[in-house]
Amino acid sequence: xxxxxxxxxxxxxxxxxxxxxxxxxxxxxxxxxxxxxxGCELAKGYAVTSVSVRPSDVETAVRILTGSGVAVGSxxxxxxxxxxxxxxxxxxxxxxxxxxxxxxxxxNIGKLLSRQFQYVEMELLQAAEECHKQGALVKVILENAYLxxxxxxxxxxxxxxxxxxFVKTSTACAPTGCTLEDLRLMRAHAPEHVGVxxxxxxxxxxxxxxxxxxGANRIGATATAAILDAWxxxxxxxxxxxxx
Numbered sequence: 001x002x003x004x005x006x007x008x009x010x011x012x013x014x015x016x017x018x019x020x021x022x023x024x025x026x027x028x029x030x031x032x033x034x035x036x037x038x039g040c041e042l043a044k045g046y047a048v049t050s051v052s053v054r055p056s057d058v059e060t061a062v063r064i065l066t067g068s069g070v071a072v073g074s075x076x077x078x079x080x081x082x083x084x085x086x087x088x089x090x091x092x093x094x095x096x097x098x099x100x101x102x103x104x105x106x107x108n109i110g111k112l113l114s115r116q117f118q119y120v121e122m123e124l125l126q127a128a129e130e131c132h133k134q135g136a137l138v139k140v141i142l143e144n145a146y147l148x149x150x151x152x153x154x155x156x157x158x159x160x161x162x163x164x165x166f167v168k169t170s171t172a173c174a175p176t177g178c179t180l181e182d183l184r185l186m187r188a189h190a191p192e193h194v195g196v197x198x199x200x201x202x203x204x205x206x207x208x209x210x211x212x213x214x215g216a217n218r219i220g221a222t223a224t225a226a227i228l229d230a231w232x233x234x235x236x237x238x239x240x241x242x243x244x
Contacts, residue, residue: 009213018208018231021217022048023073023102023197024224025172026057033060040064046228050102052220055095062099073102073137076127079173081106081143085123089130096134103131104197106141106171112151117158124162132163139166139197139218144182145174152182153189160191166218168197177201180214187215205230 012018024043026036036057041064043051050071053061061072074095077088092103105127111119124140131138140162142155159167167190169178177200186196198211199220205227208219221227 009215012209012212015228015232015235016047018212019047019228020049021208021212021219022046022224022227023050023052023218023220024048025199025220025222026051026053026061027075027078028222029054033057036060037064040070042225043070044068046224048224048228049218052102052104055091055098058095058098058100066099071101072099073104073139074098074100076103076105077108078104078106078141079171081109081141085126088123089126092127092130092138096131096136100136102137102139103127104139104141104168106143107155109143109146112155113146117154120155121158121162124159124164128162128164131165137165139168139195140164141168141171141199142186143171143174144169144179145176149185152185156186156190156194160194164194166195166197168199168218168220170200172200172220174200178211178216180210183211183214183216203227205234 026039040051040061044065050073051061052073055074058072058074065072076091077083107120128138140159144152156167167186169182178198183196183198195217196215197218198216202208202211202219202221203223208227211219
């Protein structure tokens, strides 16, 4: 693992500072529609930045969250990234047509491992173009569990050239999720205009604050309520009002 030191970031000081980093994840395959609805209501109540739902749940999420300030996000090429570019672009167009404003897309892991960098870049260029012309964001999942540090760096640079909005650590379906070392590496090698999303294993306030200091701008979380309840408690009178 390449050793990278992150610059110290300013401490978070308000509820919104952390809440607006969170994408509340509702993508587990066993979730019922009632559970998706409850998750969207939770996201609305905690005023997070977005929910991430399965493609078939986009319209339900849009119905619940319209006017709330919580964006609806969905998926493409999930979870392995092995679909053809044409299929990924169809998935993107479909979820955007249904009302999604953010798309988390898995890059083609096999092509990256095969060092077919032009293939990967062309796919991401097309995905970013498709999202941006609809005013949507695209977050590209690298799935770091399968990559060397060299390929993580290459992927971040490709994502920068493709003008994607975020690079993301993982799907939470691989053997490991995000690590602080990976986040520091990604922040060091992704261009400044590309955000970094931590996903997979961020279940406590302490972990959320750690990934923030490691360079994350977004956090994918299922434990949103636990994280933000702990954050509210920390910000109460008599508690520390800032955290690193």
